[in-house]
Amino acid sequence: MEEWEAVIKSCQNATASDTKLFAQVLKSTEIVLAEDLAPFETERVVSTLLNDPVQLLCVVAARRTDNDWAATVRDSLKLLASTVTKHRLSEKYYDDIVELCLLHYSPLAQQAALGCLAAVARRSAAGARGLRRHVASLEETATCKAPLATLIGTICEHHPSAVEDEVTRIWRVFLNLLDSNKYSVTVRKAILDGVRGLLTHFGAELPTRELNVLYEQLLAHLDHPKCEAAALQLLAAHARLFRERVAGDARVRALAWRSGARPAILALYGAAGEALAPDAFQKILDSEVSPRTRSARFYERYTALRVRALAGTGADATDAAEHADVRALQHRVRCGHVDWDTCEAVCWCIHARVPFSECVLQAAILCYERFPANKRKEVVVHSLLRADAELRSCTVKFLIAESVRAVPGAGWLRLWRDMFDDEDGRDAVVAECCDLVLDDVLHCVTDVLHSFVDDEVCLYTLILKTCFLPYYNFFLATKMKVRRDLI
Structure with a gap:
């Protein structure tokens, strides 16, 4: 300064x-x-x-x-x-x-x-x-179409009440622009992003016939290498709007596998599972997904396992023994042998809730600094935040105990910070789920305090202040609504 x-x-x-x-x-x-x-x-x-x-x-x-x-x-x-x-x-x-x-x-x-x-x-x-002015400019002018489309899509996504009267017009403008072949790749990608924002709140209100038109346009953009990622991102966010089309479109699913677009793959099979009868969906899983669970490419293998877990087939003990040796995985993490394959294995074990996955998560927490810097938050923090309530609560208690024991606790500051730092809204997982962890923390602390009386309460409060208070600053920094009824 x-x-x-x-x-x-x-x-x-x-x-x-x-x-x-x-x-x-x-x-x-x-x-x-x-x-x-x-x-x-x-x-x-x-x-x-x-x-x-x-x-x-x-x-x-x-x-x-x-x-x-x-x-x-x-x-x-x-x-x-x-x-x-x-x-x-x-x-x-x-x-x-x-x-x-x-x-x-x-x-x-x-x-x-x-x-x-x-x-x-x-x-x-x-x-x-200025929304109406932006829409008119996107429709009528020849310049700045890419940033205009991005801006309009952002407004649609974050401020739906400001868009309600303009939804039909914006939708038609986007469709017309996608239907034209005179715009650059940059403009087309921005329009796809804009459509993704519009569909967030208004997709269910749009006519099915026009959604089918959009799906055909998506197929055309999937064939364009420079537009493929934007089209897959749209499908990842809104595949359910096209579930009948997606269920019968093996080509789109194959393209998503070829691109390694995990969010799109999970969304496509999730949508297909909603549209198809169980027997028909199982045939698709057996022919398209099960062979990939034995792939030599670890990212593809664990993506396939996630699809099966989401579909309700593959999270049992047999699959756990076949695809993840939990004890060996814990050993690799504790020894610092954390490569990308290990990261994927940790994520899948916790995601699929395989037996003893809580031990894997605890090992990952203890060895947080040993994970690659660009993967540790995704693997450990996101896995904890997305875990089911029982696993999350149990792990938070474990983390509090380890943090308090490690006076003054400086070695845990990075993990606590990452759990509550949504990177100014850019980390959607933290923004959405960190309040659940805060609830778990407050429950844990109050449960312990309730077990003491009189002077013992004062003593334990002092311990909390000296050992645990450094982490509390991160809770305050998140600017979340604290559940005061828990205190």
């Missing part, structure tokens, strides 16, 4: 007229905001950036038509989008940023402004302002 105070002191009353100095301030801001700042420090940086002395909002509004400032204006809007994405700001800042982004810009700056609006829309209802 000392660097930031020096920056704002050096730019008093000069940035509004000097594009080079203003660009330097933007770079300094980016560097400072990348640090691990406390909330009040972030507030200080953002406040002085948007208002006095930097006055970014006023400078961009005044210089947006100045060709000499074109690059700086774009960089300013991109910095705003990045700041909104990575940090939680006060609502007043969102309103000011939206007002700035709704001004008219050159095409390149307009793309940055629309991207900033999409970032705000993920945080605040203020980002939904």
Whole structure:
């Protein structure tokens, strides 16, 4: 923060007229905001950036038509989008940023402004302002179609009440754009993302005939290598809307297997299971899934096992013995022999609730730091958060006991942080499930306290404060609704 105070002191009353100095301030801001700042420090940086002395909002509004400032204006809007994405700001800042982004810009700056609006829309209802104008621009203008489609889809996903009167129009515009062959891959991918956002709340209300039209368009985009991922993501999120088509479409399932798109594979078979009679669905599992449970490719093998577990076939002791030696898996984890195959095995054991999976999860928790940095949260934290209530509660008690025992507990801070850090909304699993863990923690603590009386309560409370309090800061930082009836 000392660097930031020096920056704002050096730019008093000069940035509004000097594009080079203003660009330097933007770079300094980016560097400072990348640090691990406390909330009040972030507030200080953002406040002085948007208002006095930097006055970014006023400078961009005044210089947006100045060709000499074109690059700086774009960089300013991109910095705003990045700041909104990575940090939680006060609502007043969102309103000011939206007002700035709704001004008219050159095409390149307009793309940055629309991207900033999409970032705000993920945080605040203020980002939904100007929806009708955005839809009209997407339908009528030839520029900025990709960021417009992304913005509209984001508004549909996060603020359905603001979209209710425009759903039919937005839906038809998206379908018409997908039906045209004159748009770039970037635009097509953005439209597919926009459709995915629209279907989140309104898919069940759309006519079946038009959903079938969309399915045909998805098939066409699946044949395009650069659009395949976006189409599979849409199917992963909304396969149930096309369950009758999906159930009879072996080609789409084969393509998903070939692409290794696990979320889409699970969604496709889940939708097929809803649409087909049990015998017919079992035939599909036997012919398409069961052979892959013996695949030499571990990702494909464990994906197939997950499909069988979701279908209710494959989570028994026989499969556990055949596909996962739990004792050997525990040994590998404890010895630090954690490769990608081991990560997949741990995830599947917990997901399928194979016998003694609680031992595997406890071993993974004890050896959290030994997992690859880019996999440990997915494998350990997400598995814990998605576990059934019994396994999750039991594991939380185990984790609390280990944390309290390891005074002062610094070795456990990363795990507790990861369990409650939703990365500003980017980690959907944590955002959705971490309150369940908090409930388990509160239940555990209150159960222990209720077992003591008088002075023993005071003594144990002191122990909790000295040994467990460091973790409580992470609970507060999540800004969740704490169940006070548990206390």
